[in-house]
Amino acid sequence: MTRRRMPSAFDLLLLWHGLFAGAYTVAYLTAEGAPALHEFSGYVALGLLALRFMVARLAGQRAPWALPVPRAAMWKNFARQLLTGRLGALLGRTPFAPLSGLLILGVMILVSLSGLAADWWKWEDLHEGMAEGSLLLVLVHIAIVSFAPLLRRLAAKRDDDARLAPVALMASGSERHGRSPASQA
Amino acid sequence: MFDKALKQVLFGLLFMMALTLAYGTFYDRGFAPSLAGVVGLGDDGHHGRHEEHHHD
Numbered sequence: 473m474t475r476r477r478m479p480s481a482f483d484l485l486l487l488w489h490g491l492f493a494g495a496y497t498v499a500y501l502t503a504e505g506a507p508a509l510h511e512f513s514g515y516v517a518l519g520l521l522a523l524r525f526m527v528a529r530l531a532g533q534r535a536p537w538a539l540p541v542p543r544a545a546m547w548k549n550f551a552r553q554l555l556t557g558r559l560g561a562l563l564g565r566t567p568f569a570p571l572s573g574l575l576i577l578g579v580m581i582l583v584s585l586s587g588l589a590a591d592w593w594k595w596e597d598l599h600e601g602m603a604e605g606s607l608l609l610v611l612v613h614i615a616i617v618s619f620a621p622l623l624r625r626l627a628a629k630r631d632d633d634a635r636l637a638p639v640a641l642m643a644s645g646s647e648r649h650g651r652s653p654a655s656q657a
Numbered sequence: 658m659f660d661k662a663l664k665q666v667l668f669g670l671l672f673m674m675a676l677t678l679a680y681g682t683f684y685d686r687g688f689a690p691s692l693a694g695v696v697g698l699g700d701d702g703h704h705g706r707h708e709e710h711h712h713d
Contacts, residue, residue, distance in 0.1 A: 477701070483704065486661060486662055486665045487665055487669075489662065489665060489666065489669070490662075490664075490665030490666045490667070490668050490669030490670075490672075491658050491669040491672065491673065492669070493666045493669050493670065494666070494668075494669030494671070494673030495669075495673050497670055497673070498670075498674055498677050498695060500695070501694075501695065501696065501697035502677070502695065502699060504697075504699065504701070504711075505694055505698065505699025505700050505701045506681070506691070506693075506699035506701065507698070507701060508680075508684075508685040509681050509685065509691060509695060511678050512680045512681075513673060516673065516677075517664070518675070548709070564698075614672065617662070618659075620659075620662045621659050632659045
């Protein structure tokens, strides 16, 4: 009998991320033509945000539910790497990742709360403007996470090429002199 | 990781669409208008109101 493993905290965070992305998308799609559905999905998104912050408060500094605050040490390390010319630091986990996560969470709270306020008072314009701004942020987030694996693959290929270049150079030099690298050894 | 996150986003989107559709079907304007609303084609009941006005 195979036993299913319990989902990890990271799996649950990914599930939360998926549900929130779904609630946000449905809220955006229903904004113009279906106000009741827009309110419903908006309240779900607000509930999910409240859950995220409650769990973050319980988790404290523990990953992955802790709030993505970029630490000073991370910035210092990143700056040191860049100043010494190691541009590969841009391809790893940079402090911009937690910063963008925090920025998106902050903007989503403002969008949801302005939506809640628009439900009570005439704040529709503020809510609409914020929602459009948040969409831009979400599209930038999608572009970054979509291109990051591609950039990492390119960087890994470049590293492989750089590592194999001396071997290839030696092999071509040996061929020119009519000897194989194996016979040199 | 990217693939896993993408799968969860697609699951979340489908789940939220289904949940909102269920809410709209039972507590708002029924299945068809809710389905149109969930995929971004809702008309806020303007079509029906316009027709009523036209018949008057």
